[in-house]
Amino acid sequence: MLLIDRRPYLGGNVWYPEAGGAPVAEAIPNLRRLDRPNVRFVTGAEVLDHPRPSTLLIGSGEVASETRYGQLILATGARERFLPFPGSTLPNVMGVGALQLLAKSGFSVKGRSIVVAGSGPLLLAAAVYLREHGAEVRLVAEQAPRWRLWRLAVGLINDRERLRQALDLRRRLRGIPYRYGCWVGRAEGEGKVERVVLRKGRTEWTERCDLLACGFHLVPNTELAELLGCRIEAGFISVNEFQESSIPGTYAAGEPVGIGGLELARIEGEIAGLASTEQRERAQGLFAERRRLTRFRAALQRAFVLDPRLRDVVTPETLVCRCEDVRAEMLMSFGSGREARLQTRCGMGRCQGRVCGPATEFLWGWNPRGTRPPIVPATVGQLTVATRTENMPTITR
């Protein structure tokens, strides 16, 4: 078995270790289970291409390697949805999970004043983390209205553990304003963000800050699945009860099949692992638990639906495509993402539309899909000189 991870360490974003610290306690038993002679890791690496059937081209640093596979499990996770607003490209405006990850990887937030905005359960978790690491969290602005979050909480009445977690997070945020139906109108500053103008209904006010953490829930990373030709439905990889995609032998687990959080991702991953190794009966034993967790996924999706008024903050000058610096006024006249791409290069830069794709989908209903190899920028050297994964630098702990 070969495990390929984009990050230098295993554990994904949730279990990402603190710089210089021990692995996250919850991750340790899982890492231990992988400590076997038939498991190899390539960390700091990612799939660039699918040059032939049952073959992946994996890039790491300046080298690349082709690997053949029999069964493939896609656990490509999710990224934050970024929506444009005036000033959203200013340095120190970043994602909510992004700021937490940067803090975990050694950036001290101590004494910094931070506005947390956007949407989703991550806002609460990140705000608590930042506060407990010495940041002055000025405010948490959740775009969803209060009634939607109440409905989510009521739905958790039978899920006492999750309800307890949510209430615990709220308690640890005591004293910090938590505003519903509230979002960033614009960010301002010289060379970096210094102030944020917030909107709630017809009210607007300004908060001073050193950092603005702003992300609107999550979007799935489906680029590799698209490249492989897996069927995608409503933005997610479509899978059968064994987590198998429309391509036999290619499975998917976690956020790429639906934004459902860590526990669901783990169950789905386990089902995919068992099913791909001819242990379908054991996999079936996990179906009931998955069903229970899938209900929460549906509730999450309803709770954090984007308010259409978030579109109103975009002005003609607002940058929508950050790689190619394409402003909203250059895009508004186009009827489709494809047309806009050809005329303005929107979505053709290094991120390949991973940031502006979900934004233009929300703003104008454009289809964000259209993956081409290499699915992440590759060097000529990587595409011409092949090495072996055994020779790739890896770090694990």
Place this chain on the structure above:
Amino acid sequence: MGPDRIRITIDGTPVNVPPGTSVAAATLSAGVTRFRDAVTGGPRGPLCGMGICFECLVTVNGRRGVRSCLLECAEGMEVQTHDRPS
């Protein structure tokens, strides 16, 4: 056990960071907010923190376009900001 601190330079200025620090975190900690120059010249810094947005690009040991959020600091590393699109 590895060393207590890793020494790197950021735009020629020596800094030392705990092992396990990412280049993006080290750069922000050094007070640098402008990582790369956008195609129309504006300043940009980290956005996604997980390797998908390509906003935190820097030059590391002469290699351009490196995602600083995905790279861990290593002894003697030379980091240059103001990475420009090629």
